[in-house]
Amino acid sequence: MTRPRILVVGAGFAGVECVRRLERKLSPDEADVTLVTPFAYQLYLPLLPQVASGVLTPQSIAVSLRRSKKYRTRIIPGGAIGVDLKSKVCVIRTITDQIVNEPYDYIVLAPGSITRTFDIPGLTDHAFGMKTLAEAAYIRDHVISQLDLADASQDPDERASRLQFVVVGGGYAGTETAACLQRLTHAAVKRYPRLDPGLIKWHLIDIAPKLMPELGEKLGSSAQEILRRRGIDISLGVSIAKAGPEEVTFTDGRVIPTRTLIWTAGVVASPLIATLGAETVKGRLAVAPEMNLPGNDGVFALGDSAAVPDLAKGDGAMCPPTAQHALRQGRHVADNVIASLRGGPLRPYVHKDLGLVVDLGGTDAVSKPLGIELRGLPAQAVARGYHWSALRTNVAKTRVMTNWLLNAVAGDDFVRTGFQARKPARLKDFEYTDAYLTPEQVRAHVEGTARQE
Numbered sequence: 001m002t003r004p005r006i007l008v009v010g011a012g013f014a015g016v017e018c019v020r021r022l023e024r025k026l027s028p029d030e031a032d033v034t035l036v037t038p039f040a041y042q043l044y045l046p047l048l049p050q051v052a053s054g055v056l057t058p059q060s061i062a063v064s065l066r067r068s069k070k071y072r073t074r075i076i077p078g079g080a081i082g083v084d085l086k087s088k089v090c091v092i093r094t095i096t097d098q099i100v101n102e103p104y105d106y107i108v109l110a111p112g113s114i115t116r117t118f119d120i121p122g123l124t125d126h127a128f129g130m131k132t133l134a135e136a137a138y139i140r141d142h143v144i145s146q147l148d149l150a151d152a153s154q155d156p157d158e159r160a161s162r163l164q165f166v167v168v169g170g171g172y173a174g175t176e177t178a179a180c181l182q183r184l185t186h187a188a189v190k191r192y193p194r195l196d197p198g199l200i201k202w203h204l205i206d207i208a209p210k211l212m213p214e215l216g217e218k219l220g221s222s223a224q225e226i227l228r229r230r231g232i233d234i235s236l237g238v239s240i241a242k243a244g245p246e247e248v249t250f251t252d253g254r255v256i257p258t259r260t261l262i263w264t265a266g267v268v269a270s271p272l273i274a275t276l277g278a279e280t281v282k283g284r285l286a287v288a289p290e291m292n293l294p295g296n297d298g299v300f301a302l303g304d305s306a307a308v309p310d311l312a313k314g315d316g317a318m319c320p321p322t323a324q325h326a327l328r329q330g331r332h333v334a335d336n337v338i339a340s341l342r343g344g345p346l347r348p349y350v351h352k353d354l355g356l357v358v359d360l361g362g363t364d365a366v367s368k369p370l371g372i373e374l375r376g377l378p379a380q381a382v383a384r385g386y387h388w389s390a391l392r393t394n395v396a397k398t399r400v401m402t403n404w405l406l407n408a409v410a411g412d413d414f415v416r417t418g419f420q421a422r423k424p425a426r427l428k429d430f431e432y433t434d435a436y437l438t439p440e441q442v443r444a445h446v447e448g449t450a451r452q453e
Contacts, residue, residue: 004031004341007090007104008073009080009272011037011065012045013323014303015110016392017330018337019073025338033073034102036080036092040065043133046323047387047400049173051136052143053180053361054414055407058133060399063392076102080111081435082275082442085296089446093435101449106298106337109285110330111270113304113321114431115263122243124428127168127263130177135430137417139262143181144188144416146259150199151192161257163199166248168240169264170206172358175223177264178204179360182232188414203256205235206265214356219366219373226364239265263427267321269305277439281307281318289348291333292340300337302329311350323390324354357383 006022008015015035022033044061051058065075078094090102115129128142129135143165150162165185167178182202189197204211204227211224211234224234240261241249247257269283278293279286284307285293291308293299302308304321308329319325328351336346355369357379365380366373374382384404391397437445 003029004105005103006031006033006106006108006337006341007102008033008035008108008110009083009090010110010112010270010303010305011035011039011042012110012112012303013042013326014112014330014333015108016042016065017327018108018110018302018334020071021331021334022337023071023073025334026341028072031106031341034076034104035065035073036076036078036090036102037065038077038079038095040075040077042392044387044391044396045131046172048130048133048136049176049180050359050361051133052130052139052177053184054140054412055180055361056400056403058137060396060403061391062133063396067393067395079432079435080272082437082439082445083107083109083272084442084446085276085278085293085299086443087446087450088298091437091442091445099445101446104298106340107300108333108337109272109299109301109305110303110326111272111305113267113269114271114433115427116266116268117263117427118265120240120242123240123263125426126243126245127261127427129427129430130173130262130264131267132430138425139181140184141416141418143185143260144414147185147188147192147195147414148416151194157257159195160199161246162259163195164201164203164256164258165260165262166203166205166256166258167262167264168205169266170204170208170211170234170236171264171266172212172356174204174206174262174264175212175227176359176361177262178202178232179227179230179364181262182227182230183361184412184414186230187412191414202232203235204232205238205240205250207237207239207251209236211236212356212358215358215366215368216373219368219375222375223358223360223366226360226366267304271433271436273301273305275437275439275442284318289350290336290346291329291349292336292346298340300333302326302333308349311348312352319349319351325351327390357386359383359387 041062047061050056078092082091146162150159153159241251285301289309303326308319310317310319357367365383367379367382
């Protein structure tokens with residue numbers, strides 16, 4: 001008899017936690033485990049703004065999946081672009097653009113999310129995202145190059161537009177991105193004696209009435225006060241009406257001359273979920289509290305792409321797309337896959353939120369661990385302590401701690417790597433959202449391949 005095949009899609013927090021637990025709890029002859037991911041590393045997303053600002057190096061938060069010799073999971077370098085639930089086949093586009101079928105007995109869907117965009121003229125052509133390692137590295141180069149180009153320009157209008165920066169999204173990603181990059185430009189401009197520091201302006205806008213409402217009234221106000229004290233212009237109840245190469249128009253009519261628009265206005269489930277033809281909740285796959293897909297044997301989903309009922313909150317609430325939930329769901333779903341494999345009962349997922357941390361750079365932070373509101377250095381210690389402890393390997397922890405200490409002692413550096421120099425790359429170029437198949441295309445491809453065999 002062949003061993004059962006367990007296929008895990010996605011190497012984010014949820015997927016990697018699931019794989020590692022499966023490896024620990026299953027004997028080698030009990031099942032074959034395969035992981036599908038375009039990159040053979042786990043990205044620690046919450047620290048991306050610190051990569052963009054140069055506090056951390058990119059490899060610090062990209063934890064290699066091939067580093068340890070003891071792991072036995074087979075890694076397929078590619079992206080899942082469709083799933084045929086009836087045939088139990090996942091369609092994969094490899095990194096060489098080959099389309100292959102991977103059969104499974106159990107599948108764990110943890111493909112994560114993509115940046116949520118709207119039908120705003122010029123948005124995908126002119127905005128940057130903050131969802132991938134490449135985007136963070138690219139944005140750092142771009143922001144520093146704006147200072148270089150402004151310094152070299154003789155045109156006061158061009159200089160002014162290059163020194164204005166717009167970040168859309170008042171959640172954690174947008175707020176931390178604006179905060180970290182503002183600190184970078186504030187420190188860097190001192191090395192440009194020809195530039196007037198007063199020309200550097202950062203705008204943080206969000207359609208919501210409050211910044212990071214999950215923090216509560218007091219901490220949210222504290223975060224706003226910190227950012228405003230630094231000179232960041234915060235506009236709430238405002239979004240983008242249209243975006244161009246040299247200016248952005250706000251919905252309140254203001255036109256901001258800028259060459260930098262960073263879009264962090266939320267996420268949506270991976271387009272892979274739409275290929276299943278199954279029920280969804282706001283684009284996320286509707287699953288049971290045990291994280292299995294009702295009516296489909298051996299199919300589990302978790303993380304940003306699954307609408308997992310939040311039993312701790314009740315009232316029909318769904319677990320938010322946070323790293324905290326993804327980590328715990330990964331371990332829990334692995335236990336349920338093993339239970340299913342061995343004929344045992346599945347357990348529902350229940351987890352109480354441990355709190356929130358927001359690192360605003362330097363000694364500025366706001367945190368709410370276990371409901372306790374903290375500001376300043378105590379909040380910063382909690383925020384960085386949480387992130388540091390959540391890193392999966394000792395190598396990653398050492399790199400991150402070394403980077404933090406070096407930055408604290410030696411300050412920022414302002415080196416451009418030349419990443420994609422002279423090749424403009426925007427939001428649409430990083431997330432490959434046009435790679436997925438429709439449910440009909442998935443079925444046609446699987447049936448066509450089966451006939452050829």
